Amino acid sequence: MQIIGCHLSVAKGFLAMGEEAVRLGANTFQFFTRNPRGSKAKAWDQEDIDAYQALAEAKGFGVILAHAPYTLNLCSKEEKTRQFARQTMADDLQRLEMLPGNYYNFHPGSHVGQGVQTGIHLIAQGLREVLPAGPHTTVLLETMAGKGTEVGRNFEEIAAILDLVGEDRVGVCLDTCHVWDGGYDIRDHLEEVLALFDRIIGLNRLKAIHLNDSKNLCHSQKDRHEKIGQGQIGAAGLLGVLCHPSLCQLPFYLETPNDLDGYAQEIRFLRQHGPECLAERGND
Ligand code: FE
Ligand code: FE
Numbered sequence: 001m002q003i004i005g006c007h008l009s010v011a012k013g014f015l016a017m018g019e020e021a022v023r024l025g026a027n028t029f030q031f032f033t034r035n036p037r038g039s040k041a042k043a044w045d046q047e048d049i050d051a052y053q054a055l056a057e058a059k060g061f062g063v064i065l066a067h068a069p070y071t072l073n074l075c076s077k078e079e080k081t082r083q084f085a086r087q088t089m090a091d092d093l094q095r096l097e098m099l100p101g102n103y104y105n106f107h108p109g110s111h112v113g114q115g116v117q118t119g120i121h122l123i124a125q126g127l128r129e130v131l132p133a134g135p136h137t138t139v140l141l142e143t144m145a146g147k148g149t150e151v152g153r154n155f156e157e158i159a160a161i162l163d164l165v166g167e168d169r170v171g172v173c174l175d176t177c178h179v180w181d182g183g184y185d186i187r188d189h190l191e192e193v194l195a196l197f198d199r200i201i202g203l204n205r206l207k208a209i210h211l212n213d214s215k216n217l218c219h220s221q222k223d224r225h226e227k228i229g230q231g232q233i234g235a236a237g238l239l240g241v242l243c244h245p246s247l248c249q250l251p252f253y254l255e256t257p258n259d260l261d262g263y264a265q266e267i268r269f270l271r272q273h274g275p276e277c278l279a280e281r282g283n284d
């Protein structure tokens, strides 16, 4: 079965997220490692994690995606802010050792006028420093829409960071809303976009997809998510991503503006139109 889930609240712990995911028809989920404002994290409970892992195994869950607070900035102008980001990420990675083998996704950062090259170097430097804290977690750079001075707004910037870090344990999470807003037309030119991704970054580095529609036009650099099929990418465009032979094995995470019922509906829709159903229909 395809690995599909959505963003869930971590407030009630891991078993609760796992059970919620099952109710929604999901077999994975994403969660924030702590309050997005980056405050002190609640300790995780090993018993709760063990119970989650038993459920995940019984239900055939795929990898889960821990999302760093989006307020962290590894390439801030202020050393204090950079250090806070490094400390928070190291602490998250250390806690993720309680559930080894999963993914930790973060927004590369904003260079705030220092220039993209400085941003890239600071991000790579920060990553090299924090990676040893969680050796069993794959760290993912998220592709960004290019709002303000965001770094990671094109494949070249992501590739430059990966090259400088030089570690297999760092990969990429492609956010469909962000790349679309960043100017990659995955609706009408998915093949070309994936060929570019492969040439510049390497498809082997692509580990996860944030599946979101976008409220805005391609190249708008806005980053406003929309429900599946209600935005500018549209259902057909997003199903193209879901069903693409180079992508369909990856885990997909919804970050659409939805309540839990809305997520359940979207997951049902995606499962009904996913590659397995296409293949079954093709065999009839
Ligand atoms: Fe994100
Ligand atoms: Fe995202």
Ligand code: ZN
Binding pocket: 175, 177, 178, 223, 224, 225
């Ligand atoms: Zn976004």
